[in-house]
Amino acid sequence: MASELRLFAGACTTTFEGTRSRTQHGYVVVLVKPDDTVLVHDADGYQPVAWLTRPDEASVETTCDGTDTAHGGFTITAQTGDQRLTVESHGEGTVRTFPIGEAGVPVGECVATDCEGTLARTGGDVACVDCGERYGLPAGATVLDRQCDDCGLPQIRVDRGETFEVCLDYTCESLNDRIRERYDRAFDCPDCGSDLRIRVTDGRPFFGCEGYPDCETAFSIPAGVVVGLCDCGLPVFETATGRRCLDGTCDSYLE
Incomplete structure (x- = not known):
């Protein structure tokens, strides 16, 4: 508000x-x-x-x-x-x-009941300048100039292994569900060989070993797209700062 x-x-x-x-x-x-x-x-x-x-x-x-x-x-x-x-x-x-209130780049119209305000992007959020309805943005997300067919909110584009286009409102269309559908069990744990599962903590998806808690191997998902495999067997991501292995500490991959 x-x-x-x-x-x-x-x-x-x-x-x-x-x-x-x-x-x-x-x-x-x-x-x-x-x-x-x-x-x-x-x-x-x-x-x-x-x-x-x-x-x-x-x-x-x-x-x-x-x-x-x-x-x-x-x-x-x-x-x-x-x-x-x-x-x-x-x-x-x-x-x-x-x-x-906050000023930002206009990206669409509010769909809240009894509100005809403008949605504006302000840093890491999209918010209605009138009613204050707010939607969080994943890191590196782009707000698209088209609306969700179901709710009318803008769609966003997010790179997490591949490029996903989903609704701004995660309760309408979940980015995490899309990532899980694509990458759950897609790679093996480099430490114990079990499947890497897509898990979510505080709204953020990550790769976690199926053998947890016996194996605590876990990797955050970079904001980028998969362009190949590292010698360690994990995916290589193309990010805004260059290519890197999913395991940020891995020294097997050299660009």
Whole structure:
């Protein structure tokens, strides 16, 4: 869900106590972000005249008239250690609150009930900018410009041994199930000869020896595609950083 950005404007005295101590007075705009970062801007340039990033303590006191564009006095205080920022209005100021959320690359439309928001990719997730519905992305995943036939969410492309194209929502179509169908028992354990099984821990698939717990051999699955076999019998993966054996410690494979 969106958080709130608070905006204050008016004739203010701004006092900063600490390494860059100074006092200023003038008509300014003050932004208080969801993480309590305080930014004080005047009409000169893009750099704030005073700021305190993610303070340990922050408080806002207002005397507002309750209208949509609220008017009244305000005092903003933020402190981290011996750094203290105080902004105090003189006379009537303006106080507004706006919803604010993450910004990302648009990849589709939300399918949640009663929501018509936009899905945006923000780092390792895809989230709706309106309702906040969120979907995790596997490492190295590409969000495709086409939708799942069943639920309407975008599909993703993921390299895990081979290239899989599945729904963004793992409850609709499971990437782990696709990997299991393709690679369960496809290779032998290099230590005991038993089958390597596809197992899942914390949502992440890996190769684990069928002989567990007597044999604890296990390998994470790289983000890449299988291009051959190593002399040790395990698959060789083509990854973004080059070719490597499934066993990252194996010295049998030389590119």
